[in-house]
Amino acid sequence: MTAQDHRPHDLLGVGFGPSNLSLAVALHEMGQPIRAHFLEARAEFAWHPGMLIPGADMQVSFLKDLVSLRNPQSAFSFVSYLHAKGRLSKFINRKTFFPSRVEFTDYLAWVASQMPVCEYDRRVVGIEPVEAAGQIEAVEVISQNAAGEQDCHRARHLVIAPGGRARWPVVFAGLRGDARVIHSNDYRTKALPRLQPGMRIVVLGGGQSAAEIFGDLAGRAEGLRLDLVLRGRAMRPADDSPFVNEVFDPEQTARFHALPKAQRQKSLTTLAATNYAVADGDNIADLYDLLYEQSVQGGDRLTLHSECLPVHAEATAQGLRLVLDGPEGKRELQADMILLATGYDRALDSSVLHGLTRFQTGEPPARDYRLPMVAGFAPAIFVQGYSEATHGLSDTLLSVLALRAEEIARSVVEQVRGGTLLAAE
Ligand SMILES: Cc1cc2nc3c(=O)[nH]c(=O)nc-3n(C[C@H](O)[C@H](O)[C@H](O)COP(=O)(O)OP(=O)(O)OC[C@H]3O[C@@H](n4cnc5c(N)ncnc54)[C@H](O)[C@@H]3O)c2cc1C
Structure with missing residues (x-):
């Protein structure tokens, strides 16, 4: 194993699917000097390649792309993509909000190709605490490529978004x-x-x-x-009627999070037929x-x-x-x-996180998607796609991606600016 870079990253992301890609764009557009780096297991960008069935359409409007709900003027929107590819007029002529999955994947890959912050063929296989002066001040992220070669990155903060299993x-x-x-x-x-x-x-x-x-x-x-x-x-x-669809509005996240646990559970059960x-x-x-x-x-x-x-x-x-x-x-x-065709489980992978479990309080992720950790554990660990029970049905989908990315990006910037945690230049 080789330590690739002795300077710690401010933020290290596990996985580079739509969630972390959206976050990379949010950080980029915020123009903050954050040293963010992402590790992706796949050899190149892909979005559910095993289910890229020709003719299959998106189940969400293209307006819920990686950025538009956060920044409708972004150069990384689906509309910008269509414009860049010379297909905007033709897409309009189709009179649909729902591109094919093949086209949306191409859009995501187009954005990913403009975000040079991801290392591909890097599966994260472990995360270990780094101790200094009696507290945990950073984490060491161990990754492996397809050939089995290991590498190691040090980071001040983490964002974990490896999707479902x-x-x-x-x-x-x-x-x-x-x-x-x-x-x-x-x-x-x-x-x-x-x-x-x-x-x-x-x-x-x-x-x-x-x-x-x-x-x-x-x-x-x-x-x-x-x-x-x-x-x-x-x-x-699937119930995608307009009143029901409001449950996927990003504004609903705060409302859902504020509900008592029993009511959240009831709401998830009542609206399960949306997804x-x-x-x-x-x-x-x-x-x-x-x-x-x-x-x-x-x-x-x-x-x-x-x-x-x-x-x-x-x-x-x-x-x-x-x-x-x-x-x-x-x-x-x-x-x-x-x-x-039995779906996916969303549970944080203990084989990746086991080095940190003794520092977790066991509480669910907080409103800002941060995992509660014990006192003395300084790194902030954010999760994307693992908070359905506390943040609502949209958590595993594309609907809230753009605004969730903004929330996490702001928290990360705050943490990094927090002085002592600023990565050494
Ligand atoms: C076939 C299919 C179609 C869908 N269509 C829609 C839709 O139309 N609309 C909608 O809202 N939602 C849809 N979804 C839901 C889907 O979960 C989200 O759209 C979206 O993929 C979530 O993005 P993500 O980045 O959180 O997870 P993912 O897209 O799953 O990305 C996670 C990434 O992390 C990588 N990874 C995993 N483990 C590691 C590791 N240890 N180290 C490094 N990298 C790792 C994976 O290779 C992957 O690239 C669909 C899901 C499926 C399966």
Whole structure:
């Protein structure tokens, strides 16, 4: 391991997805002399590359890009991107607020290419405290590249934004290393290259990713046999009606945060159908049409299993065997591949943070997204995307990104200006 730079960074970011990218732009536009540096595990900028399904659209208005809600005049807005690419007029002609995910990814990559503050192929694998004069004054961030080479960066403050972790249901625990059981996160990268004509594939899940994957597979030339297994009675549409959508307004964060814990929980449960286990109405209609068309033309290539839970999964000599429990009792499915569109968990990765856990108070992140730490621990540790319980449903989405970045950027600047914490020049 080599210590790359002896001067500590004022701020070191873990991950360079939209959250930390938005923060990098906010710091840049604030024009403060902050030494900020970000470490990203991927070899280059990418946004959920495994789910970059052609034709898939954004589920949020392009006006909720990395910057516009904070600074509508920013040179890093989606509109600026369209202008720079010579597509502004054509985009206007489309009369939509919802670009494709392919285009929005290109926008994010365009912004990232103008922020030379990120080191790619650097997965953070540990963070250790640096002690001086009886208190923790900085942190040492250990990262590793794809070749396994380690590096080390010292930082005064941290911002942690590594996104969600693919949720792997317990029933499939024994098939974790089986290349035929794939999370939706790896759909394009791991599932598509394995497709063979006539394969039988089970897609598990009732949300947006399941609907997109099922639709994509159904249209493929391989003539795949597909089973869609969902827990609910029917695929349900995401509620994006205007009054409900107000819950994603950045102004709602403070209101939500001020609620008593029980009311926050109630609100999250009541409004879960804005984001969880729901899909776009268009995708649901397309899926229904596919099944209807099959009933007109005859055939049994596509099957929907509603109100079913997987209770057992194993590898057999024939392939994969899945047992479902549903209203008519247990039934078995044989599959060549199982796709888990089962969502993501948001919990701070203890394998990264374990060096600091003894300094955490265990309290949730504060209003300014700072993790409460014990007395004597000077570095501020901010988190992005890990405060849904205290900051509301928008926390894991793009909706509040621009303003959250501004809040964190201001806190960071305050901390750095706090004199004793100013990085040595
Ligand atoms: C398929 C899909 C579509 C979505 N579409 C929308 C949408 O339309 N609208 C919306 O509002 N939300 C959408 N979301 C929600 C999504 O979480 C946010 O849009 C957004 O990606 C959150 O950004 P982030 O930077 O917090 O996390 P991420 O985008 O997940 O980025 C985290 C980054 O951290 C990196 N990383 C992880 N661990 C480490 C480590 N140890 N060291 C270094 N780097 C690390 C990852 O490689 C990644 O690049 C979608 C989610 C998915 C999965």
